[in-house]
Amino acid sequence: MEIVASVTNASKQxxxxxxxxxxxxxxxxxxxxxxxxLIIGPSGSGKTTLLSLLGCVIFPTRGEVTICNQRIDGLKQKELANVRLKNIGFVFQSFNLLAPLNALENVMQPLLLLGISSKEAKQRAEEALRKVNMENRMLNLPKMLSGGQQQRVAIARALVTNPSLMLCDEPTAALDIKSVAVVMEELKVLSTTGKSVAVVTHDLRLKQFADRIIYVNNGVASENPTEEELFH
Ligand SMILES: Nc1ncnc2c1ncn2[C@@H]1O[C@H](COP(=O)(O)OP(=O)(O)O)[C@@H](O)[C@H]1O
Ligand SMILES: [Mg+2]
Known part of the structure; x- marks a missing residue:
């Protein structure tokens, strides 16, 4: 299967x-x-650091990071920002929606940043909101929406640029248990549409949604953790 992102001997100090x-x-x-x-592990173990390397938010101290066949070390800040904008969608624990903008306007933002016309941006934002089943709440301000609904708008905003890589840092940490399932289902569906989705969490209950688990502990990442490692 096609590799969207890779880190090779990458470390961060x-x-x-x-x-x-x-x-x-x-x-x-x-x-x-x-x-x-799923990137799983206790608090302070290095999960966000790994996600930030993949997201081209920080450079590795040593080693390589490759996004969509492009080595990112050595890129200038502006080139790096371009790689991010074109290839990567971010979803955060705290949604990070802009309060004065409605759902549709929030989702349009990344496209407007890319210089796309507002007419096309509106169409694509509507389409993205349909994908997360939020087409009926497009004109609501964030404060009118539940946590789960705000997170689905945030997912629409992340996917509207059609990124190859979706990076989600504790996307369900602020949600009630029912919304956790809805949001994870949306992310799961997205991962079947040609995208690579990485979800950082400390919540073992999310295991059921994962195709694969990376366990991070004390700055050491390992694949295929044993049950004992996971539940220790
Ligand atoms: N910008 C920073 N400056 C200094 N230390 C940091 C910074 N970011 C993270 N750390 C430290 O690196 C370690 C891993 O952090 P992080 O990747 O955020 O862990 P996690 O997301 O698993 O909770 C922690 O000890 C944290 O305090
Ligand atoms: Mg973290």
Missing amino acids: YKTGDTVITALQPTTCEFKKNELT
Whole structure:
């Protein structure tokens, strides 16, 4: 299957003053089309760091990151921003919708940033909102929507540019149990439409939605964790 993103011996250290924190030890993994990968592990283990490397938000201290066959180390900030905008959709725990804009306007934003006309942006945003079954709430402001509905709008905003890679950091952490299932179902469906979806979580209940699990502990990422590792 086609590889959308990969990290090769990529590690990340943060320097604060004279202390060095190794957030992620050298890690090698691939993310393929039509695959939902769960990145699971305790708080502070390096999950967000791994996701940020994949999202071209930070550079690795050592090693390589490749997105859609393009090596990202060595790119300038502007080129990096372009890679992000074209290939990657982000979904966050806190939805990050713009409060004064309705659902439709929120979803249109990434397209307007890409210089697409507002007429086309509107059509594509409506289509994205239909995909997450939010077509009836398009004109609502975020505050009129439940947490689960806001997250589905945020997913529509992430997918409206048709990215190859969807990166979700604790997307269900702020949701009630029923909305967790709805949001994960939406992400699962997306992962069958030619995208690679990576979901960071500390919630073991999400296992049922995963095609594959990467376990992160103490900055060390491993594939196919044992039950014991997962539940320790
Ligand atoms: N910008 C930063 N500066 C310094 N330390 C950081 C920074 N980001 C993360 N860390 C540290 O790196 C480790 C891993 O963090 P993170 O990847 O956010 O873990 P997780 O998402 O699994 O909770 C933690 O010890 C955290 O404190
Ligand atoms: Mg985190």
